[in-house]
Amino acid sequence: MSGPADTAWRVGSVSRISKETPSAARIVLDVDGWPGNDAGQHLDIRLTAPDGYTATRSYSIASAGPGMVVDLAVDKLPDGEVSPFLVDDVMAGDKLEVHGPLGGWFVWRPDAASSPVQLIGGGSGVVPLIAMLRSHHDTADATPFRLLYSLRTPEDTFFPEVLKDADVDYVYTRRAPDGWPTPAGRLTKDVLAASVFAAAEKPRVFLCGSTGFVETVAAWLVELGHDPRMIRTERFGGT
């Protein structure tokens, strides 16, 4: 394969890989020449087999700002081809081809704007929102931020050390922590309404998760009076 796009592939060295949840790994890459990235952007990873076969996938970046260190959190899709390799087989010191940063829409830049920011993440859809929370924290930005995080169990929490300093509402869909005030169950429209900035506050909304989660929650937000133009979505799908 050749062409102009190839010139933009960079080498990312895995400086650390650790278990993030029972099904996901956190991967820290040192990317030579990385220009830094905005919170919410993603990158492409390309794997090449000895016979030249390649597989390329996009992953959200969990970090933001200048510098050449990029944090990823990759959830293993049971039937996946690339994510099981990244989660189970990659070791510190490995080199991966990466291209990015990519995406100029699902991004948040520190701006101390008047309108608050509501983040809503389902499962590993929280990853780009983690980058936004970190950017918000690191730049001491004064914009009000809230996160609504739907996840299966407490063990599925991504980046707990980032979340502990943030204003987070958790919805546990399969099993809640001991002593949690409400039983585990799917997010409902009522819980959504009670957990996010009201439409009257004109929040900017960043919503990321599976297609079903995003479709459902986006439709509820519009029904609750949120301006569709204020809602930015990102979905993951496929393998």
Next chain:
Amino acid sequence: MSFITRGFSGRSHDRDPRLPPGQTEVSDWPVLSAGPTPRVDTEEWEFSIRTENGAHTWTWDQFMALKIDDVSTDIHCVTHWSKLGTSWRGVSIDTLFEGIETSHDFVMAHSYGGYTTNVPLDELLNGQAWIAFEFDGEPLEAEHGGPARLIVPHLYFWKSAKWVRGLVTMPNDDPGFWEQSGYHIHGDPWKEERYW
């Protein structure tokens, strides 16, 4: 610069020749949208073409009375998935442009919800693009762009504007929504024209 990834062998090495570089075949149909899905009733739906010489508008019923094509084609998303042998029904852009004159070389597609995407006019004509309202024998679902979407299968699928409501010709190749946010101005999957 490509190098072998330690330990990676991959799943299937019999690449379907219909897959452009960097693409993987999927059997499901992932959804990518920048915002909430607009819900547009066919009672209210309109489609128009505007040129420097004026506008032509069709209601849903008028649109359904036009010549309808069956289209079988592969589709390729910039996020690395392709779906092979999809079947659609819709009205070709050739049919819609019959009797319409323009000196403009480019088109901006506009959607309900505010999405836009730019395409050269000569890449919409000659059997290369349709306004499709049926997928796999069923009405096109809203999350996939229903009631009607543009399909331009030879370009990455972000060019195939969901919830399309009109085409506006223009003298220059102005960038649309994703084209302003990092995606390639043209988007040929066989040349991997993904990003700026």
